[in-house]
Amino acid sequence: MFRHSMRALLVSLCALTAASQAATAMAVAVPTDHHLAMRTAAPALRARTLADLSTAMKGEAYAFAVYGLFAAEADGQAQAAKGKLVDQPRPAVGELFRATARTELDEHLHEAAALAGVVGTNAANLRQAINGETYEHQVMYRRFAEQARKDGDLEAAKLFTEIAADEGRHREAYRTALTAVTTGRGTIPAPPKADVVSVPAGLPKVRAARTKANLDTALHGEALAHARYTLFAARARQTGNTALARLFEGTAGVELHEHFAGEAVLAGLVGTTKTNLRTAITGERTEATSLYPGFAKRATAVGDPAAARFFRDTAADEAKHASAFQQALNQLR
Template identity: 55%
Template sequence: MRLLTTRVLATGAATLTLCAPPGGALAAPLADGPTARTTGRVPKPRTLADLNTSMRGEAFAYASYRLFAAQARREGLRSTARLFDRTARVELAEHFREEAMLSRLARGDAANLRNAIAGESYEHRTMYPRFARQARADGDRAAAALFTEIARDEGGHLRRFRAALRFLQTGRGKVPAPAKVTPERVQAGPPKVRARRTMRNLDTAMHGEALAHAKYMWFAEHARNRAVARLFRGAAAMELREHFAGEARLYGLVRATRANLARAIAGERYESRTMYPRFARRAKAAGDAKAAARFRHNAADEAKHMRAFQRALRRLGRG
């Protein structure tokens, strides 16, 4: 499920560049061959694009709902916190997983590292430096500093992934240990930036970091080399617990639980009534029956999530 933040991200280059270079695709066919339940033909390009879009949304929902659950616990709303936690697990452990399998996201270790290298190179060299320059120009110094720091972190990921790939290809060197993670706590509050452009860039960056976390955890699960799996898990933790969290704090993603529920309801409504039904129709027309069935299943799940969040909001209204 994709939460509705400042805008609904559309398909196309803007949807796919956070973990691949501009114009690239998240789940493009790679050379090393499939590693996880990838029998059958590859979905058509339009279906792959829709799978990429939905994976991005599911990853973002997982990351956001974790923060919403923490806020509900701070407010003493234990049942609502459990609801956010349960829903987050469905978004990542079921919806993202099934879409990742359909899209052939995980390949061999070398191909997965090349995928990660492409995304980290783009973020380190292009995206985050541009966001930092724009934030400085707009007077958002805290955002500029954060974007600059994350650009450095992504450079560290890039070097580690390259070293790991070199080891796999040549036997020289070793697979590096992951960087240390310093978790960022996110308190409820309004945005801490002033420019609309900075808000848009934070929104883009949050979706990319959430997707990177989910993707790297998927690569780790299917890694043949244990050190490569540890490297992917470490990078995934930094993307979620430092980068996403830091951006969410500046963005003002987390509010009081009533507002968080309302935002979740809007996102679930969009996906259950609009996005997933549209994706299902397109997949069916393309002959991608498995993807069409998965999209229909997810639409039904998101409708259930919407109703559960609505009930939770009504209970708060009576409290």
């Protein structure tokens, strides 16, 4: 579920570019889990390894987003505790969450993306984004909204409907940008601005199990969209297309600070800092002892040694992260 380490970034975006140049063209069909399947896959890797890398990217992106919220909560509790002789989080807890969050995105996700060949040309990246936004606009969020209304979760239905409309606007902006990139006609739209949502600690605001499951799916999708668009923006900047980079960055900001955050409020994703640390510890230990070792074993068995090495290294990182979070929790008791 979560992951991170304190190493410097091992795989640069230049490596992502090199990997993507060897990638195959993306299929047009819209998949069920579009943000994961929208991939310009590196054909040298086996299908099972690519699937495991997709799972890794999804978890790393989600961890980055969640740990950012946990960091903000820790900061707030630390500020409230100033001058009081009570058991409250130290400011260092927020820093720990932020540092591990950056590693999730800048190291682990980037490495997995390089191996999987996620980043393509600007045109290919725009087509990936268009397919994903189309699925969310026309299918996923509309279905989630309808189901939430039937289940009596009207607040969730309203949010899902609003996000569906946003995704439609994102799609149209990306379509316009694709025309500009491929034909040289027209201009790339200005980036959207996020309506930043604050996410305080709190209980879930939805009741139905189906709504909760849909929120979880949506949260993971928005987190991964943010991460992918960040990579696409870096690719655009490498090619000198600053306007396209800004469009990807602005949309990534909406996905994270508005959509993910709004869904996090409804899901009750953030608890007290002690609760958040326990959540992180559980996730890190699972990845360190089960998830990534299993991925490494499979990659080795099918002859994908580079991926197996990535999975083993990441498992070792996660064990260190679990220990760091456990130490922070012990200091708060």
